[in-house]
Amino acid sequence: xxxxxxxxxxxxxxxxxxxxxxxxxxxxxxxxxxxxxxxxxxxxxxxxxxxxxxxxxxxxxxxxxxxxxxxxxxxxxxxxxxxxxxxxxxxxxxxxxxxxxxxxxxxxxxxxxxxxxxxxxxxxxxxxxxxxxxxxxxxxxxxxxxxxxxxxxxxxxxxxxxxxxxxxxxxxxxxxxxxxxxxxxxxxxxxxxxxxxxxxxxxxxxxxxxxxxxxxxxxxxxxxxxxxxxxxxxxxxxxxxxxxxxxxxxxxxxxxxxxxxxxxxxxxxxxxxxxxxxxxxxxxxxxxxxxxxxxxxx
Numbered sequence: 001x002x003x004x005x006x007x008x009x010x011x012x013x014x015x016x017x018x019x020x021x022x023x024x025x026x027x028x029x030x031x032x033x034x035x036x037x038x039x040x041x042x043x044x045x046x047x048x049x050x051x052x053x054x055x056x057x058x059x060x061x062x063x064x065x066x067x068x069x070x071x072x073x074x075x076x077x078x079x080x081x082x083x084x085x086x087x088x089x090x091x092x093x094x095x096x097x098x099x100x101x102x103x104x105x106x107x108x109x110x111x112x113x114x115x116x117x118x119x120x121x122x123x124x125x126x127x128x129x130x131x132x133x134x135x136x137x138x139x140x141x142x143x144x145x146x147x148x149x150x151x152x153x154x155x156x157x158x159x160x161x162x163x164x165x166x167x168x169x170x171x172x173x174x175x176x177x178x179x180x181x182x183x184x185x186x187x188x189x190x191x192x193x194x195x196x197x198x199x200x201x202x203x204x205x206x207x208x209x210x211x212x213x214x215x216x217x218x219x220x221x222x223x224x225x226x227x228x229x230x231x232x233x234x235x236x237x238x239x240x241x242x243x244x245x246x247x248x249x250x251x252x253x254x255x256x257x258x259x260x261x262x263x264x265x266x267x268x269x270x271x272x273x274x275x276x277x278x279x280x281x282x283x284x285x286x287x288x289x290x291x292x293x294x295x296x297x298x
Contacts, residue, residue: 221256
């Protein structure tokens, strides 16, 4: 049993839960990370957390938890892939642990990790795009993670550059153009299995695949130009699975930025995140150690 006070970091995704403990005074030093299926309901999440704490055995200083959706304070307002959490106050749900609970959107927690310890360390202003099945995003402005009045600020997957788009209830225009599901669709349209195959074909110089990637990269750059013009960040960080295709996405993305930005903003630094898929979990550990105002980076 450890006598060092730890924080419990929880990264809850649509299909899985990752959990790890880290020293409260060194939250990035996560120990063994356990991965399991996402709990089927709120009660199952509480029971899983109780079991993790019991197995750990040592003193606990706090809990940090990421949610793939809208979080207001500690209340999960809208979680499309985990609707059983809609309206659940995670602070109350996990109150039996007897420690403060810090909750936030997964992209916001990922940016917390990058801003404190990673690729955005030392910056006061940055944008993070987490491009996977969907598009998560977060903004660092003036040394604080921007949350908005209801926790839903920077939902960049809902950005649109098409005035004729009819909209959709569960995914935004940009997600439908440039996220992983979009690449899967573009791949099938030219006879390939999925987005990974599309990226591989584009890297080999296949013309049809390159044109499809160009379409996605142009959409991403067009929407991103509006965010860069609005916020003037020092850097844009790319995270998530699709970010690994930055070598083929970057040319059309940068060309679109150049077309849609004034000269003084065209040199925006686009860089990969440092923590990769661990960013949300590291951010949760930092938030658990910092407490309810975890979003104050500096």
